[in-house]
Amino acid sequence: MQDTGKNIIIAGVGGQGILLFSNLLSKFYMKLGYELKISDVIGLGQRGGGVESHFRYSDKPVLSPFIKAGDVDYVISFEQTETLRHLHGLKEDGVVFSSTYELTSTSVNTRLQKDLPESKTEMIKRSENETFIVDPEVHKSPDFNINKMMNVVMLGYYAEFRGYSHEEMIQIVRESVPEKFVEGNIIAYKKGTEIANAELASR
Amino acid sequence: MKTGNEFTAVKMMNGNEAVARGAFEAGVKVAAGFPGTPSTEVMDYTQHKYPEIYCEWSTNEKVGLEVAIGASFAGYRSLAIMKTVGLHVAADALGGAAGSQINGGLVLVVGDDVGRIAGDDYNDVRHYGNMFNIPVLEPSDSQEAKDLMVKAFEISEEYSTPVILKITSVICKTTSKVEYDEDYTYQVKCREIYPVSFSKVIMTTIMTKAKGSEHPKLTKCFNDFTANMKRLAQNSNDFDMNRLELNDKKIGVITAGTPYYYVKEVLPEASVLKLGLVMPLPEKMIKELAEHVDELYVIEDGHDLLEKNIKDLGVSVIGKELFPKFPDMMRFTPDVIEEKLVPNAPKRTPIEGVPFRLPVSCAGCSHLFISQILRKHKIKAAADVTCGLIGCFPHMESYSLQKCMGSSIALAHGYNIAKDHKENFVAMIGDGGFWATGINGLMNLIFNDSKSTVIIVDNSCLAMTGGQNVASSEFGFNYKPENKLDIATVCEAIGVKDIVTVDAYEFDDLEKSILNAVSAETNSVVIVKKPCVTKFKLPKETPSYIDQDKCVKCRKCIDVGCLAIESKKAEDGSVEIVINQDICTGCRLCSTACKFEAIKS
CATH class of the missing domain: 3.40.50.970 (Thiamin diphosphate (ThDP)-binding fold, Pyr/PP domains)
Structure with missing residues (x-):
């Protein structure tokens, strides 16, 4: 069936490369001829604040820059506290892609607030939506720092899930990141496709 | 405004970049201002992409605006860039320019931080439109941000007034496509119409005392700014940027900025008046919509200014009584409109108890x-x-x-x-x-x-x-x-x-x-x-770590307020204080807070 468009929330904390992720993905969908609106909501504080990007592509003009709760097709999140913040917005058949990486909230560090009593990963798994969990500890590699490149790992993961052309996506990565980072990014991208491939085969 | 036939290129731009493109197409010669989220990047883009335009970060917003006013009097189109909080600093300068003679168009691009992205107290730049009786324009997407920028300069010159282009954090940080003429050649024009330009105090003194005089020494000081604004209000009924979309007779909405798109998405059947010029108002269009529909709503980000101004025209609208402003709502979202105006809309509530994030300094700051x-x-x-x-x-x-x-x-x-x-x-x-x-x-x-x-x-x-x-x-x-x-x-x-x-x-x-x-x-x-660690990418030292055998969990190191120090639940449920190795810069500040010598590198 023809893909008429999707609503994606990309989430994480400052410094995780959410804007690069949405930038790479936007170039891919532009090439496919879709209309796009991407709205970046950056939280207070330069580092470690919550960041979310509302990413919409469609074969018709996109109206609202924000995705209404209940209209989200995919949540792609690089930090699991942030994943939990967005689960309620998913459609019934919406899908979650989440890293288990966690940057403890300041309010919890300083005991201004209690942390959630249960494991966040389990809470995500338990959601009624289809979930794909990526644990950076499990996929650690000497070739690249997975914690710093989870964005590109997730891009590979997502592209594999959607059945997109890796060749085209890698070409976009090549054209978009500074030359000295290209190889590292491609390694991370391929890692993402491998993790996704193994996970999808097991389901 | 440009029609579909005149563009040769399409590019994804955020609102800030689109405004910079508009400045280039308007032939701006001088841009001055002061950084402020969300509109800082307007200057960055202008400087990087259009080196033909003179750019400066001034010492503060007031100075920046005064530079632009001086350049405008010299006959060249000039731009001042700041956020609304910055315009408070520059308000005196704006008061001086309002109602005075304008040679080269004078436009202020002002960022309203709706939704508190950078956490300032919520401000609404349109108050300055009301207070100084000057026009305010508000785009709904990047395309319009570029197009209205050009229009703002035309209005400034045609009606001899400074013009505010209000952009919000949503406009600034939303990327959407912009169609433009790639081969456009930058043109600067010098427009010296008025030999003098004085603040209202001087002008009104002369205008009222010397009313009817034809002596050129007196008439050169005349500038009938109230008549100019009346003429603009009258003409705004025919502006393309104000658009009346008559549909359903039940619900009508007057709106501007990105809320226009929320309305179109949630209430596709509604009749809509979409305003590009939010001050002064196109009275005829508003009354036409009011007569067409049973219920008339006003949906605007920020304070209830459109609402008040519309009510002042004698038109009854529903605004903040249905959509309470503060502290309930910082800005509109499609969800808010759906909840109030769509019967039986499903309600989605976030998971409770997900910890909030307070702002933290960068490690090594x-x-x-x-x-x-x-x-x-x-x-x-x-x-x-x-x-x-x-x-x-x-x-x-x-x-x-x-x-x-x-x-x-x-x-x-x-x-x-x-x-x-x-x-x-x-x-x-x-x-x-x-x-x-x-x-x-x-x-x-x-x-x-x-x-x-x-x-x-x-x-x-x-x-x-x-x-x-x-x-x-x-x-x-x-x-x-x-x-x-x-x-x-x-x-x-x-x-x-x-x-x-x-x-x-x-x-x-x-x-x-x-x-x-x-x-x-x-x-x-x-x-x-110490140079800013983030801006200047200071080289990192060996990251510190916490010796768990020595750590007594007094949490004094956490009080330092560094992003890298975290309280983590270990697998057995006990709490450990750890240093995030990817974030730590090895500045060793935390070790000065530890009495137990548990922090090592």
């Missing part, structure tokens, strides 16, 4: 060192608008007073004189705040014989907005080494008795310097130097 010393010695202090204000938040509690940019020096002085100098309430200020307006506070402090202590944090840039240049930076649009201002030299020239400069990372030195200054019998300045 010099401000953390100062906060730590103030807290350690229980020194009472005022913070300024700087990255250091994070020290005001409840996880740090290093400061007890904080107001607007540049204020801390005068705040401390006021406190100290009221307390008869029996305690030394210290002022902390960043280099940006110091040059912006803080320097006035320092001059005031000296000639009024205050004994206060001022800590000036020199991180070589305006860090909070992403590292723009200030007067003492060693880079910048128009930077020349011989023109760089030096904070210590200026302080000395002003007459500060005791000035010391210290490296932030030399903890013991810094501690001693601050303690000496605070106990001194005279006024004093401590200049704390």
